[in-house]
Amino acid sequence: MATVRRRRGARGRRATTAALLAAAVTAAVAAGCTAADGPGDDGRGSPKESKQGASPSATGPSALVVKIDNAAVARPHTGVDAADVVYAEQVEGGLSRLMAVYATRLPETVGPVRSARESDLELLRQFDRPTLAFSGAQKKLLPLIDKAPLRAATPGNAADAYFRGPGNAPHNLYLRPERIVPKTPGEAALTTGFHYGAAPAGGTATNSRTVRYPGARFTFTWSDSRDRWLVGMDGTPATTADGERMTAPTVVVQYVKVRESAFRDFLGHNTPYTETVGSGTAQVLRDGRAWDVNWKREKATDGTAFTTGDGTPVNFAKGPVWVVFAKAP
Structure with a gap:
């Protein structure tokens, strides 16, 4: 009899645990919470209704x-x-x-x-x-x-x-x-501060450029036939869901300070903070060439200016721009 009661008690505890787990999963999905994808995610919370609202109509179109x-x-x-x-x-x-x-x-x-x-x-x-x-x-x-x-x-x-x-x-x-x-x-x-137009003089012929993070990398390979950079991620060609290759007319490798933030993910890993206000160097890739340039963003409300050594604005090719933030040496 005692054995029967113990079995029933075990089944009851398992049922209760399963019910609680199911409820937790349902609540997480409903709230839009993100789950961990290994050591690179801390997005477990979902914000409440923003005090500012989600409608963009209050002050006109915004990005x-x-x-x-x-x-x-x-x-x-x-x-x-x-x-x-x-x-x-x-x-x-x-x-x-x-x-x-x-x-x-x-x-x-x-x-x-x-x-x-x-x-x-x-x-x-x-x-x-x-x-x-x-x-x-x-x-x-x-x-x-x-x-x-x-x-x-x-x-x-x-x-x-x-x-x-x-x-x-x-x-x-x-x-x-x-x-x-x-x-x-x-x-x-698009208040980015970017300039578009004819390519600056000079530059160095470049077929490929790779930016490496400790656990990821981006590679941009020039295609003469498409007049664009082909995007690769982690050694694999980047494609869209419909099978088209992802491309960009202009790629910017921007060297910035990457420091620890005040936040950690649920595994205890610190969240890197990428500083985009300040100044530094960058490399602009377009037309199969690369230019070593300077960047400057005096305050957060400013866009980022990219200039040559004499202060001349660097024009980007018309179309999408990829900006890859790389840790400054």
Whole structure:
């Protein structure tokens, strides 16, 4: 009899544990929380309804910015090829994440969407109250996001704009941009400070350029036939979800200070902070050539100026720009 009671008690405890686990998973998905993808993720929280709201209509069109998962299991990406600017940054564990900026085109779908980081807030100050779409953030970071001059659009306050696609969470969360930015912002929303036009004189013929993080790398290979740089990630050609190769007319390798932030992921790894205000050196790639240039951004609300040694602005080729932040030597 005692044995029967012990068995029933064990079954009851297992049932209770299973029920609690199922409830926790359901709540996490409903809140748009991100789960760990190894040592490179701390996005376990999901912000409450932003005090600033998610609608971009209050002050006119503003850029849409989406945090993009760049783990190998999250590829191929959807909608990244439609971005006007793609920023690549280092995150925990030496891995990488993308930030895609949309102004002149809004794709039907973007993703997979992932969590925000502290240094994103400094980078985004160059835009006029942008809409930031992301899946969550560390709990201690959420108050800073709420106070930042941006509109947070998350599964918590814009649930109908997000959906789960094929694959495993958290690498399968996608955004329908038109549900949070119903109108294409337009070129005026791109307050990056970038100049476009004819290539500067000089430069060095360059076929390929690789930027390495401790746990990730980006390679850009020039294609004469396409007049663009072919994007590669971690030794593999980067393609879109429909099989098209990802390309960029202009690539900027910007050398910046990467330091420890005040935040750590749930495994205890420190979150790198990428400083984008200040000055330093960079390399601009376009037309199969490379130019060693200087960059300067005096304050967070400014765009970034790229100039030659004599102070002449460096023109980018018309079209999408990839900016890869690399740790300054």
